[in-house]
Amino acid sequence: MQAKLMRAVYSDRQLQEQLTDFWFNHFNVFVYKDGQEIYLLGTYEREAIRPHVLGKFRDLVGATAHSPAMLDYLDNSVSADPDAFDRIKHATPKERAEWKSLPPVGGKRGLNENYGRELMELHTLGVDGGYTQQDVIAVAKCFTGWTIREPQKTADFYFDPRIHDPGEKRVLGKENSRRRHERWRTGSRFTREDARHRSPYLLPACGALCFG
Numbered sequence: 001m002q003a004k005l006m007r008a009v010y011s012d013r014q015l016q017e018q019l020t021d022f023w024f025n026h027f028n029v030f031v032y033k034d035g036q037e038i039y040l041l042g043t044y045e046r047e048a049i050r051p052h053v054l055g056k057f058r059d060l061v062g063a064t065a066h067s068p069a070m071l072d073y074l075d076n077s078v079s080a081d082p083d084a085f086d087r088i089k090h091a092t093p094k095e096r097a098e099w100k101s102l103p104p105v106g107g108k109r110g111l112n113e114n115y116g117r118e119l120m121e122l123h124t125l126g127v128d129g130g131y132t133q134q135d136v137i138a139v140a141k142c143f144t145g146w147t148i149r150e151p152q153k154t155a156d157f158y159f160d161p162r163i164h165d166p167g168e169k170r171v172l173g174k175e176n177s178r179r180r181h182e183r184w185r186t187g188s189r190f191t192r193e194d195a196r197h198r199s200p201y202l203l204p205a206c207g208a209l210c211f212g
Contacts, residue, residue: 003042004042004045008020008021015054016050016053016054019053019054020045020049020050020053022053023049023052023053023060024045024049026122026123027048027049027060027064027070027123029041029044029069029070029073030073033072033073034072036072036151036152036155037069037072037073039155040067040068040069040072040155041069043067043068043069044064044067044068044069044070047063047067048060048063048064048066048067048069048070049063049064051063061119061123061124064123065115065119065143065146066146066157067157068148068151068155068156068157070115071115071146071147071148071157072148072151072155074112074114074115074118075112075114075115076112076114076115076143076146076147077146077147077148077151078106078109078112078147079109079110079111079112079115079140079143079144079146079163080109080110080111080144080145080163081111081141081144081163081164081165081166082108082109082110082111084144084162084163084164084165085105085108087162088105088162091162098161099161099162102158102160102162103149103150105160105162105163111137111140111141111144111165112140113136113137113140115140115143116136116137116138116139116140116142116143117136117140119139120135120136120139130172131172135171135172138169138170138171139169139171141165141167141169142165142169142171142176144163144164144165145159145160145161145162145163145164145165146159147159147160147163
């Protein structure tokens with residue numbers, strides 16, 4: 001955090017620093033959540049926020065969605081299709097061979113809506129954005145399988161098809177594909193679609209730039 005402060009004070013690119021600070025706060029990650037975030041926060045700002053502040057909003061949303069810091073903070077790393085564990089028990093030899101390089105799947109667990117709700121309510125559409133609870137559930141299903149490899153060591157993003165919800169999802173009136181080879185893309189597709197809506201945070205962003 002000291003390096004972040006020094007860069008913000010002495011950088012010749014003050015527009016980028018202002019935008020980095022604004023979006024870093026907008027896509028908030030609580031540093032003291034579980035003892036893990038403090039080690040992920042520097043990388044989060046450097047790799048998920050900073051490279052995209054002068055680019056497209058949808059790329060910024062996508063980068064934060066893939067970030068281990070965000071996945072850990074909002075518990076998406078442990079979100080799973082509740083029926084996945086029964087499917088794993090009856091997996092075919094071909095499927096087991098495809099999964100051989102994946103980490104252990106862990107204990108049985110269910111769907112976590114934290115990230116789906118935060119994505120719609122705070123990151124993109126806003127609290128009055130016109131979505132329903134069913135949309136929140138569908139978004140959470142889109143992001144099942146987005147998790148972290150070795151969270152106590154390298155903490156890298158990876159997609160785990162074993163715990164992804166393979167069913168059709170309808171979000172804001174649009175369906176996501178259930179084709180097997182596109183399952184991992186359902187989350188990515190939603191971040192692009194959601195980011196296309198007019199963001200209620202454009203005026204606060206302008207205010208942050210104009211009035212610091």
